[in-house]
Amino acid sequence: MNIVVQKFGGSSVADTDKIKLIAEKIQKRVLQGNKLIVVVSAMGKTTDNLLKLAKEISAKPDPRELDMLLTTGEQISISLLAIALNQLNIRSKSLNAFQAEIMTTGDFNEARIKNIKSQKIFDLLEEFDVITIAGFQGVNEEGDLTTLGRGGSDTSAVALAAALHAPCEIYSDVDGIYTCDPRLHPTAKKLKYVTYDEMLEMASLGAKVLHSRSVEIAKKFDITLYCAATFSEEEGSYIVKENIEQPVVTGLSVMDNQTQVTLSHLPEDYTLIHKIFHNVAEEGLNVDMISVIDDDASLTVSFSIIDESKEDVETALHHSLKDLEKWNISYHPGYSKLSIVGVGMRSSSGVASKFFGALQEIPIKLVTTSEIKISCLMETSFKQKAVESLTKEFDL
Amino acid sequence: MNIVVQKFGGSSVADTDKIKLIAEKIQKRVLQGNKLIVVVSAMGKTTDNLLKLAKEISAKPDPRELDMLLTTGEQISISLLAIALNQLNIRSKSLNAFQAEIMTTGDFNEARIKNIKSQKIFDLLEEFDVITIAGFQGVNEEGDLTTLGRGGSDTSAVALAAALHAPCEIYSDVDGIYTCDPRLHPTAKKLKYVTYDEMLEMASLGAKVLHSRSVEIAKKFDITLYCAATFSEEEGSYIVKENIEQPVVTGLSVMDNQTQVTLSHLPEDYTLIHKIFHNVAEEGLNVDMISVIDDDASLTVSFSIIDESKEDVETALHHSLKDLEKWNISYHPGYSKLSIVGVGMRSSSGVASKFFGALQEIPIKLVTTSEIKISCLMETSFKQKAVESLTKEFDL
Numbered sequence: 079m080n081i082v083v084q085k086f087g088g089s090s091v092a093d094t095d096k097i098k099l100i101a102e103k104i105q106k107r108v109l110q111g112n113k114l115i116v117v118v119s120a121m122g123k124t125t126d127n128l129l130k131l132a133k134e135i136s137a138k139p140d141p142r143e144l145d146m147l148l149t150t151g152e153q154i155s156i157s158l159l160a161i162a163l164n165q166l167n168i169r170s171k172s173l174n175a176f177q178a179e180i181m182t183t184g185d186f187n188e189a190r191i192k193n194i195k196s197q198k199i200f201d202l203l204e205e206f207d208v209i210t211i212a213g214f215q216g217v218n219e220e221g222d223l224t225t226l227g228r229g230g231s232d233t234s235a236v237a238l239a240a241a242l243h244a245p246c247e248i249y250s251d252v253d254g255i256y257t258c259d260p261r262l263h264p265t266a267k268k269l270k271y272v273t274y275d276e277m278l279e280m281a282s283l284g285a286k287v288l289h290s291r292s293v294e295i296a297k298k299f300d301i302t303l304y305c306a307a308t309f310s311e312e313e314g315s316y317i318v319k320e321n322i323e324q325p326v327v328t329g330l331s332v333m334d335n336q337t338q339v340t341l342s343h344l345p346e347d348y349t350l351i352h353k354i355f356h357n358v359a360e361e362g363l364n365v366d367m368i369s370v371i372d373d374d375a376s377l378t379v380s381f382s383i384i385d386e387s388k389e390d391v392e393t394a395l396h397h398s399l400k401d402l403e404k405w406n407i408s409y410h411p412g413y414s415k416l417s418i419v420g421v422g423m424r425s426s427s428g429v430a431s432k433f434f435g436a437l438q439e440i441p442i443k444l445v446t447t448s449e450i451k452i453s454c455l456m457e458t459s460f461k462q463k464a465v466e467s468l469t470k471e472f473d474l
Numbered sequence: 475m476n477i478v479v480q481k482f483g484g485s486s487v488a489d490t491d492k493i494k495l496i497a498e499k500i501q502k503r504v505l506q507g508n509k510l511i512v513v514v515s516a517m518g519k520t521t522d523n524l525l526k527l528a529k530e531i532s533a534k535p536d537p538r539e540l541d542m543l544l545t546t547g548e549q550i551s552i553s554l555l556a557i558a559l560n561q562l563n564i565r566s567k568s569l570n571a572f573q574a575e576i577m578t579t580g581d582f583n584e585a586r587i588k589n590i591k592s593q594k595i596f597d598l599l600e601e602f603d604v605i606t607i608a609g610f611q612g613v614n615e616e617g618d619l620t621t622l623g624r625g626g627s628d629t630s631a632v633a634l635a636a637a638l639h640a641p642c643e644i645y646s647d648v649d650g651i652y653t654c655d656p657r658l659h660p661t662a663k664k665l666k667y668v669t670y671d672e673m674l675e676m677a678s679l680g681a682k683v684l685h686s687r688s689v690e691i692a693k694k695f696d697i698t699l700y701c702a703a704t705f706s707e708e709e710g711s712y713i714v715k716e717n718i719e720q721p722v723v724t725g726l727s728v729m730d731n732q733t734q735v736t737l738s739h740l741p742e743d744y745t746l747i748h749k750i751f752h753n754v755a756e757e758g759l760n761v762d763m764i765s766v767i768d769d770d771a772s773l774t775v776s777f778s779i780i781d782e783s784k785e786d787v788e789t790a791l792h793h794s795l796k797d798l799e800k801w802n803i804s805y806h807p808g809y810s811k812l813s814i815v816g817v818g819m820r821s822s823s824g825v826a827s828k829f830f831g832a833l834q835e836i837p838i839k840l841v842t843t844s845e846i847k848i849s850c851l852m853e854t855s856f857k858q859k860a861v862e863s864l865t866k867e868f869d870l
Binding site: 094097098128131132134135136139140142143144146147149150153154156157158160161162164165171172174176177221222223 | 490493494524527528530531532535536538539540542543545546549550552553554556557558560561567568570572573617618619
C-alpha cells in the first residue's frame, strides 16, 4: 500500500469552498494510486472563537474542559472534508482521537503523543482510500480528550507518518522554506532540501512553517517531510536527514521585539546565576540568548527575552537580587535578533569571521553561538541593512 | 446518592451568559445535596449552522460523516457548562458519547439507544457533583458516532434517568404542559400532572414540550418526568404513570396546515387500500388521520397530511390508481386539526356526545378517535371558535 500522510492547516480549510478544493487535490493523489491519511486543523478562526467563548465564562477555564471544547474544531473539519470526498465518490471516513486511538500523556493543553494503534488504520485503508484524522488531539489513559498545544496538528501528522512508516506532506499558505524571510529580502531563495537540524534551529527562530516538535519526531523516526503551499502546483521544500549538496549556511532568520537584559557588577557567585534563571523560569518565562562573562572578579550576565515578558522578568530579578548590595541592571527593548543557520558550519571554518565581517558597520549588542548557528542582537533600525549584508555574504 | 437528571434545550444555552445562569441554577441543587447528570443540547442555532456547512458541500451529505459533524455541537455545550460549573467551584466533568458509553444502533441520523454503561457514571459521581453529558449522540458497535434524530437530547436525558434509576427534569422555554395552547386560548390552565399516555397523544399532536420517544422510554421504565421553564422559579408539570384526580379530558391540541385527501368511488378492494398507503409510505410521507367508509359496494378513503406533502402524495396516489377506471379524488389544503385527549375517556361515557355538541355549529370534515383521543379536521377559519367551545365544554 502506497500510503502518504498529508496535513492541511486552518487557513487551507477556512471555508467550504476551500474544503471542496482540497478534496479535489486529494482526489488527484487517489487516482495516482495513493492511500491517504489526511490530518486537518480546525477551520480558520474556529479555535480562537471557541477559546473566546471559554474566556467569557472563566478567565482560567478548567484545562480538561478546555481540551474537550477545543477538540470539536478539528472534528468539524474532518467530517466536512470526508463529506466532500464522499461527494466525489472517494471512499473516505473520518476519525477523531478516540477512533484513531491516538494515546497521549495526561497533560491537558500540552499533551504529548505516546502511542498510535496503527493496525486499525491499516485495516481501514483496505476498505477506504482516504482517512481524515483530527489533528491537535489525543486521548489520555483516563479516556479524557487532550490537546497537543501550539502546532499540534503538525505533530499529529508526523506522528501518524511515523506510526504508518509513510512520508508526510505539510500544506499551508507558506510555499516552502526560504533562506530568509522573503518580506525582508525579496530575492531570498527557496530551499529544495533542508536538514532536520537546520529546521529545528530555524523553526524556533521564527521561520513559522513547521512546529519544532513535529520536526523532532520526523528526525527521530527518519520521516521525510515535505512543505508546500496548499493551492499551488509549485514545488515546495523537503526536510531530510542529510543534504548532500550542503551549503555552509542554509538560512537566515529574524525575530523582532526582543529585550536585552544586562546585569553587571554581580559578585563572582555562580549559585546566584542559577538563582536568577531559576526565578525567571518559575515565572514561566522563556529566556533565549544567554551570555555570561566573568571579568576580573565581577560577573556580567546578559540575555534576551521577548518585549512583553519585561515586567515579569523585572519581578523575578528583583526577587533574586534583593539581598545583594551592589549591582546594576539595564533593559533595552525593541531589539531584533538575527541568526544564520547551517549544518555545514560544523565542518567549515571562517563562518564567524565572515559573519562579523558582514556586520562590521552594525553595533552588535549580544552574540551567542551553537554548533550550527550564530545569533546576534541589534537595534531593529539596523535589521534591514544586516539582512542585506548577510544574504549577500552567504549567498542566501 | 440523590441523583437527578436534568436536560436543558438549545435556547437555554444559546450564549455564555445563559450558560453561566444555568450553572448557578445547578449550583443551588448541588447545595441542596443532589448529584446531577446534566444533558445539554447544542447552543442556539449551532446544529443548523453545521448542517448548513454540510449542505454547502453536498446536497446529500454522507450520513455517517454528518453525525460526526453534528455531535460537535453538544460537545461544545457540555464543556462550556463544565467550565462554568468549575468556575463556581462545583466539582464537574463533561462526557461525550464515547466517554459516557451511550451505545446505539447503527442507523446514522436516527439511531436508537441500546445501552448505557451506568457503572462508570455512578463511579464518577463519587468524585464529582455534576456530570454534563452530550445529548443527541451515541456510539454504534463499529465505534462510529451516531445521532438520535429530532428530539434526541430529550431521549438521551430520559434514557440516562432510566439507566441511573433517577427522576428526569426537562427545562426549556416552555414552562409546562397546558390544557390548550395559551396563544390560542389565553386562560388555558397549566396541568400539574399528566399521564404518559396523554403526553404521548399530545406530543405527536403538536404540544412541542417533549419528544414522543422520550415519553415512551419514561413510560417503559416508569421514570417521573418534570417539565418547566429554564429561567423561572414557577412550578412546571409532572408526567406520571397515573393521575389520581383524573379529569375526563386533560388537553386540547391544535395542528394547522393540514390537507385532507379524499378518494371516493373506489372499488370494494382492500388490497387497493394497502397499495395506496404502501406507496405513500414509500415516498417517506406521514399520514395522520385515516378514515375508511365502505358504502354500498364503493369505498371512500379520507386522510390528512401536512400541506407541504401534497405534491408527493399526488405522485404516490397517481401511481397507485393509474390502472383503475373510475374514481374521484379531492384535496383540501389549509385545514386545522383539533384533538381532545384524556385518559379519563376510557372510563367515561358521553365524551363524544359532548364533543359534537360543542362543535355543532362547525362543519367538521373528518373525525377519527382512539381510546383516549378524539380528533377532527375543519377549515382553519373555524379553529378559534372550536377552541373556545371545547375549552368551555371540558373546562380546559
